[in-house]
Amino acid sequence: MTAFIDLLKNKNLSFLEIESLINLFKQPCVLVDQDDEIALVNSALIEMTAFTKQEIIKTPFRSVIVEERAENGKVIYKILRKNRVPIEIELVREFLDDKQHWKVYSIIQKTQGNFQDFDALKSFLSSFAALIETREETFTSFCEKGLEILEQVFHFDLLGLYVEKDNTFQVSGLSNQKLFHLPDEYSIQELESLAEYSLWQQGSRAINHLHRSAREQLINTLIVQRFTTDKAEKGIVIAGWKEYVRDDSLLEIVEDFMNLFEYGTSLYAQKTIHAQIQKDTSKTQEVLSYLIDTIDEGVIYLDNEKNVLEINQNMERLLGYSKWETQKLAVDSYLVTDPKISMLFQESFEKRIEQCEDLVFLRRRDGEIEPVKMRVIPCDANDPDTQFLILIKSTREMDGLKKNLKELEHQAALGKSVATFAHEVRNPVNNMVMGLQVLQSMTEGNETQSDMITRMMNDCVRLDHLMNSILSYAKPLENKLKPLNLDLLVKSIIEKWDAKLVRNNVKMVYQCEDALPMISGDLRSLEQVFTNLISNAVEAMKQQNGGTLAIKIEKSDEQVLKVNVSDTGPGIPDEILKNLFTPFVSFSLQGTGLGLAIIKEIVAAHNGEITVESFPGGTVFHITLPIAEGE
Numbered sequence: 001m002t003a004f005i006d007l008l009k010n011k012n013l014s015f016l017e018i019e020s021l022i023n024l025f026k027q028p029c030v031l032v033d034q035d036d037e038i039a040l041v042n043s044a045l046i047e048m049t050a051f052t053k054q055e056i057i058k059t060p061f062r063s064v065i066v067e068e069r070a071e072n073g074k075v076i077y078k079i080l081r082k083n084r085v086p087i088e089i090e091l092v093r094e095f096l097d098d099k100q101h102w103k104v105y106s107i108i109q110k111t112q113g114n115f116q117d118f119d120a121l122k123s124f125l126s127s128f129a130a131l132i133e134t135r136e137e138t139f140t141s142f143c144e145k146g147l148e149i150l151e152q153v154f155h156f157d158l159l160g161l162y163v164e165k166d167n168t169f170q171v172s173g174l175s176n177q178k179l180f181h182l183p184d185e186y187s188i189q190e191l192e193s194l195a196e197y198s199l200w201q202q203g204s205r206a207i208n209h210l211h212r213s214a215r216e217q218l219i220n221t222l223i224v225q226r227f228t229t230d231k232a233e234k235g236i237v238i239a240g241w242k243e244y245v246r247d248d249s250l251l252e253i254v255e256d257f258m259n260l261f262e263y264g265t266s267l268y269a270q271k272t273i274h275a276q277i278q279k280d281t282s283k284t285q286e287v288l289s290y291l292i293d294t295i296d297e298g299v300i301y302l303d304n305e306k307n308v309l310e311i312n313q314n315m316e317r318l319l320g321y322s323k324w325e326t327q328k329l330a331v332d333s334y335l336v337t338d339p340k341i342s343m344l345f346q347e348s349f350e351k352r353i354e355q356c357e358d359l360v361f362l363r364r365r366d367g368e369i370e371p372v373k374m375r376v377i378p379c380d381a382n383d384p385d386t387q388f389l390i391l392i393k394s395t396r397e398m399d400g401l402k403k404n405l406k407e408l409e410h411q412a413a414l415g416k417s418v419a420t421f422a423h424e425v426r427n428p429v430n431n432m433v434m435g436l437q438v439l440q441s442m443t444e445g446n447e448t449q450s451d452m453i454t455r456m457m458n459d460c461v462r463l464d465h466l467m468n469s470i471l472s473y474a475k476p477l478e479n480k481l482k483p484l485n486l487d488l489l490v491k492s493i494i495e496k497w498d499a500k501l502v503r504n505n506v507k508m509v510y511q512c513e514d515a516l517p518m519i520s521g522d523l524r525s526l527e528q529v530f531t532n533l534i535s536n537a538v539e540a541m542k543q544q545n546g547g548t549l550a551i552k553i554e555k556s557d558e559q560v561l562k563v564n565v566s567d568t569g570p571g572i573p574d575e576i577l578k579n580l581f582t583p584f585v586s587f588s589l590q591g592t593g594l595g596l597a598i599i600k601e602i603v604a605a606h607n608g609e610i611t612v613e614s615f616p617g618g619t620v621f622h623i624t625l626p627i628a629e630g631e
Contacts, residue, residue, distance in 0.1 A: 034101035225258035230268035320365030505546025540569030
């Protein structure tokens with residue numbers, strides 16, 4: 001512009017020549033005389049205002065320029081246009097003569113975005129980029145913010161969104177739209193020919209209803225950007241000016257902004273898809289984790305490098321290592337095994353085939369050997385970098401059950417033989433007792449022979465008692481369960497023992513809660529239980545010249561009564577205590593070792609439990625019995 005003014009100053013030019021030079025200038029220009037009347041205008045100004053030369057020449061320059069005062073006190077200039085709204089401009093004035101009679105005004109249209117304030121433009125770009133990065137909470141709020149930024153930067157005369165619904169593009173419900181009298185909907189098929197980003201300007205062919213609608217609303221520059229909603233529906237952004245915009249740099253910036261908007265909306269669509277995939281994945285992961293944790297086998301998940309990714313709870317319990325200790329650990333370092341397992345691993349890993357070994361031995365964290373059954377499974381046999389699952393099941397319990405079964409079978413056979421033996425021995429013993437009684441009657445006056453015969457008779461009686469105990473233990477229990485008052489039963493047993501308790505200096509303490517419910521039990525069998533326990537306690541305290549015997553009955557919960565039988569005897573040695581209920585194990589020299597075994601059988605037949613605690617200075621038996629139904 002400065003070079004152009006210098007040319008006008010230094011040359012003696014006619015009005016026609018000056019007019020030709022002004023028309024070469026792309027920016028709208030006005031030549032104003034000393035009376036501030038318009039003398040000449042260039043074609044760019046005619047295009048901007050739509051006035052003819054005849055309408056604008058010789059009119060006061062200030063008649064086409066409107067001055068307004070902004071809130072910050074700054075003066076805003078606008079130029080009037082024929083049948084159109086004024087637009088905001090900037091004025092640059094130059095003088096052609098020293099007396100400042102002739103002036104040239106160049107007019108810069110602000111709405112065309114000749115962005116001389118690049119800091120402001122950079123700020124808008126940053127805000128839009130930040131919008132894309134942070135993404136608003138909802139898709140709708142993102143669109144509202146996006147339109148707001150587009151309006152702030154470009155001052156569009158037309159701006160709005162259409163979204164796919166019922167096979168049409170329908171106007172959205174956003175509040176910050178400027179759509180004039182455009183239709184509320186357009187056919188999707190009619191707009192199929194539009195590119196992802198399209199620019200239409202007046203003078204171009206109107207190929208669809210949208211172009212024709214824009215032309216009717218005097219929109220000379222129309223921009224359309226396609227996008228996808230968060231629900232994977234089609235949408236379009238419509239923006240435009242009533243001016244015919246020639247600034248290519250401005251249009252390029254608009255396209256960049258529209259691409260940013262489309263990118264932001266695509267993130268929401270991807271976010272929705274991602275959220276659904278994540279939801280499905282999480283659900284599948286939950287089911288898989290539940291199955292892995294509840295399966296009765298130990299599970300090891302290996303990556304393609306044969307390092308441990310995950311183990312389940314059963315695997316933690318099996319070898320004693322926690323998950324965090326095993327992660328990223330080589331499987332050979334975790335499973336310390338015999339060479340047979342290394343060969344199993346090698347073949348399965350190299351050939352990517354499922355392998356199984358019925359019996360291998362792993363070493364636990366505490367150094368113990370654990371017998372297990374193992375299976376190695378490739379997740380994808382066709383992938384050379386596949387991951388692997390290892391399923392491990394301990395066989396210790398099964399081996400123990402097999403061993404116990406054999407022992408039970410042996411004991412059953414032995415019990416049957418012992419019962420037969422006891423039954424056969426009883427008759428000879430009875431005959432021997434009868435013979436000894438006859439001999440004793442014949443040895444009156446001979447104390448030596450009489451004492452010998454008496455000892456032999458006592459041994460026979462003891463032998464008969466042992467045979468009766470064996471037969472009692474071997475005989476199947478035939479309990480007839482019915483409602484029974486446990487308080488009355490125990491009291492009646494204690495009364496029978498009163499005299500013997502006094503003779504042995506044993507103090508009896510009995511406690512029972514009030515209004516206890518009935519139990520379901522067999523009277524004779526339970527009488528045998530408590531009689532045997534009281535007898536054992538008295539026998540234990542006899543060695544120390546007496547003590548205290550305590551029996552307490554209470555309600556353990558809504559379904560069970562609990563009975564504690566305790567004494568202040570010397571206690572039971574640990575080596576006997578751990579096998580106390582085993583047949584022929586006894587802490588009494590006179591005992592057969594079958595009494596407590598029979599008690600346990602009776603309590604078990606009542607669906608109850610019996611346990612024992614012992615320590616120096618006392619022993620406590622805990623018995624639980626179920627409450628009768630309906631009580």
